[in-house]
Amino acid sequence: MGSINTSLHYLFTIFILLIVFVTGCSTSAKRPILSPVLSGVGLAEIHDPIQFPHFSDDYDKDSLMHSIDNSIEYFNRIKDYPDIFQSIGFSREKQIETLSLFREGFLRSQNAQDLNKFVIENFRIFQAIGKRYEGEVHFTGYGTPIYDGSLTPTDVFRYPLYKRPADFKKPYFVRRVIEESNMLKGNEICYLKSKLDAYLIHVQGSGQLRLPSGEKIYVGYDADSGHEYTSIGRLLVLDGKIPEEELTLSNLLSFFEQHPEELDNYLKRNDRFIFFNKVDYAIPRGSIGVPVTSMRSIATDKTVFPPGGLAFAVIEAKRSKRSSWFQKSGQGERSFFALDQDTGSAIKTPARADVYFGIGDAAMNQAGSLNTYGRLYYLLKR
Numbered sequence: 001m002g003s004i005n006t007s008l009h010y011l012f013t014i015f016i017l018l019i020v021f022v023t024g025c026s027t028s029a030k031r032p033i034l035s036p037v038l039s040g041v042g043l044a045e046i047h048d049p050i051q052f053p054h055f056s057d058d059y060d061k062d063s064l065m066h067s068i069d070n071s072i073e074y075f076n077r078i079k080d081y082p083d084i085f086q087s088i089g090f091s092r093e094k095q096i097e098t099l100s101l102f103r104e105g106f107l108r109s110q111n112a113q114d115l116n117k118f119v120i121e122n123f124r125i126f127q128a129i130g131k132r133y134e135g136e137v138h139f140t141g142y143g144t145p146i147y148d149g150s151l152t153p154t155d156v157f158r159y160p161l162y163k164r165p166a167d168f169k170k171p172y173f174v175r176r177v178i179e180e181s182n183m184l185k186g187n188e189i190c191y192l193k194s195k196l197d198a199y200l201i202h203v204q205g206s207g208q209l210r211l212p213s214g215e216k217i218y219v220g221y222d223a224d225s226g227h228e229y230t231s232i233g234r235l236l237v238l239d240g241k242i243p244e245e246e247l248t249l250s251n252l253l254s255f256f257e258q259h260p261e262e263l264d265n266y267l268k269r270n271d272r273f274i275f276f277n278k279v280d281y282a283i284p285r286g287s288i289g290v291p292v293t294s295m296r297s298i299a300t301d302k303t304v305f306p307p308g309g310l311a312f313a314v315i316e317a318k319r320s321k322r323s324s325w326f327q328k329s330g331q332g333e334r335s336f337f338a339l340d341q342d343t344g345s346a347i348k349t350p351a352r353a354d355v356y357f358g359i360g361d362a363a364m365n366q367a368g369s370l371n372t373y374g375r376l377y378y379l380l381k382r
Contacts, residue, residue, distance in 0.1 A: 034129045037088045042304030042350025043126040043378060044133075051127075053314050053377060055119040056112040058336045059295050064106065067296035067339045068099050071308040074288045074341075075099075082307070089124070089380055090306040098123070098310055098381040106337075119379065128305070128376040131351040137376045138352050139315050141367030142204050142299065142344065144284055144359040147197045149190050149209030149217070157191035159198040160184075161219055164275040170226030174271040178225075189219060189276055196256055199232075199267055202274040205344065206284035208359065220279040227271035229345035235266055249368020272345055282359070286342030294358035299342035304350045306378065309340045313353065315374035333374070340378075 034044035046052060057064070075081075081092040101122060109115040119125075130136040150157035162184045178184060190209055192198045201207035205221040233252050236242045242251055256263050283291040286299070288307050298311060305311075314335045338355070347354050353376055357367035 034127060034133045034135055036129055036133075037126070038084065040084055040304070041088060042129050042301070043088070044129050046125045046127050046377075049120065052120060052125055053312065053335065053375065054112075055116045055312060055337075056335055057106075057115065058334050061107065063293055063296045064337055065103060067293040067341070068103050068310075070290035070293065071288075071310070071339045071341060072096060072099050074290050074308045077289075082302075085306040090309065090378075094381060095306070095308060095310075098379060101381050102310055102337075102379065122382060123379040124382055126378040126380065128353075128378075129350045130375070135375055136351065136373050139313070139355060139370060139372055139374055140352075141355045141357050141370035143357040143363040143367040144206050144208060145197070145200055145204060145364050146208045146210065146216075146360050147192055147194075147201070149192050150212060151190055151217075153188075153191050156193055159192045159195045160188040161190055161192070161198060161201060161276050162187045163189050163277055164223045168223065168275070172225040172227075172273070174225065174227055175273045176268040176271075178273050179268065189278060190217065195267065196253070196263060201276075202272075203345075205274070208282065216282070218279045218282055218284075219276040220284055221274060222277040223275045224345065225271070225273040225275075227273075229272040230270040231346055232266045232270060235269055247371055250365060252368075286356075288341050290341055292342055292356045293339075294356060294363065295336065296338050297341045297356040298338045299344045299347050299354035299356070300340055300376075301348050301350070301352065302340075302343050305340055307340060310379045311338050311340050312336070312377040312379065313338055313355070313374060314376075315355075315370075316372055 037043055037045050075092050075096050078092060081090070081095075085091075102119075105118040105122065106115065109118055127135055128137050131138070148157075153160070165184055165187050172178075173181075173183070192201075192209070201219065207219050209217050209219065211217065233242070233247050236252065236255060237244045237247055242255060256266075279285075281291070286292045286297060287302065298313065312335065314333055316333045342354070342356065344354050346352070355367070355370065357363040357370075
């Protein structure tokens with residue numbers, strides 16, 4: 001009798017496990033795995049150390065210290081911080097404490113093990129809920145281009161960047177109307193050789209121009225027309241012109257070099273138009289008003305992530321095989337600490353982040369090749 005009961009119990013257990021396995025497999029893709037700490041916030045607090053990433057860093061200390069100082073300057077300058085983040089502990093004062101403690105511990109750590117131990121013992125860990133609450137974040141890169149330009153129109157330099165017009169209010173006119181009319185005449189700041197060069201400065205939000213005299217001028221974001229941003233790269237993918245896994249800046253440029261007749265059509269499908277102003281600094285300022293730092297500043301949606309906060313990014317190589325950034329490192333993933341100091345027209349929702357790569361052609365090439373996925377975390381002092 002005992003052996004029969006044991007056998008029945010064994011069979012029943014197997015039956016239950018099969019049911020759990022089958023039903024679990026059919027629903028796991030739909031089941032949220034991260035719960036936001038507050039509705040409208042893109043963060044879930046992680047309590048189980050098994051779910052923590054290994055906190056390590058791929059870059060030099062000086063750039064991180066510089067970026068931390070910039071965020072501390074921001075927190076010291078502002079008087080108000082968004083209520084939604086204060087309500088979950090990310091107050092202005094707590095952010096300063098977080099950055100100050102982290103700076104001390106980072107400099108004191110002798111190796112990756114020390115750093116990981118220090119972070120886990122001293123900070124609360126929040127993860128970006130990402131896409132479908134599964135923690136997956138789409139990472140891309142941006143930078144500051146340097147182009148030849150002129151302060152006056154010539155046969156070579158024909159494509160202007162504009163300052164904000166006197167009649168500006170949101171929403172303003174869409175790109176197609178602006179470019180097919182003469183409404184912005186008199187608001188030109190400078191001129192570029194290529195319509196695509198001018199457009200890419202719209203996308204990056206800032207740029208440097210080399211004048212024929214050898215002098216450089218700097219332009220920065222001032223305002224946008226208030227319409228939705230549409231990525232021309234995404235349109236090329238949707239139209240079957242470039243495979244999604246091959247969408248990089250260099251491939252986009254190559255496509256329009258080979259098909260210049262298609263450029264106007266694609267540019268005008270993005271309704272958003274950017275207005276600029278001349279600035280006296282070479283390094284662009286992020287949305288919180290501080291200089292961005294190469295590989296230490298990220299751009300996110302500031303309605304779901306805390307402005308100026310200390311973040312940790314883990315970016316996977318497996319879905320970005322063509323990225324020169326990964327090829328150079330030879331690693332399967334790259335991880336680094338960064339400060340959330342900027343935002344962007346296309347950087348919306350808790351499932352997007354943009355990494356700032358720096359100034360010039362090399363930075364732009366690496367930024368343009370980053371198109372992959374990973375995880376994003378935020379730290380807050382216990």
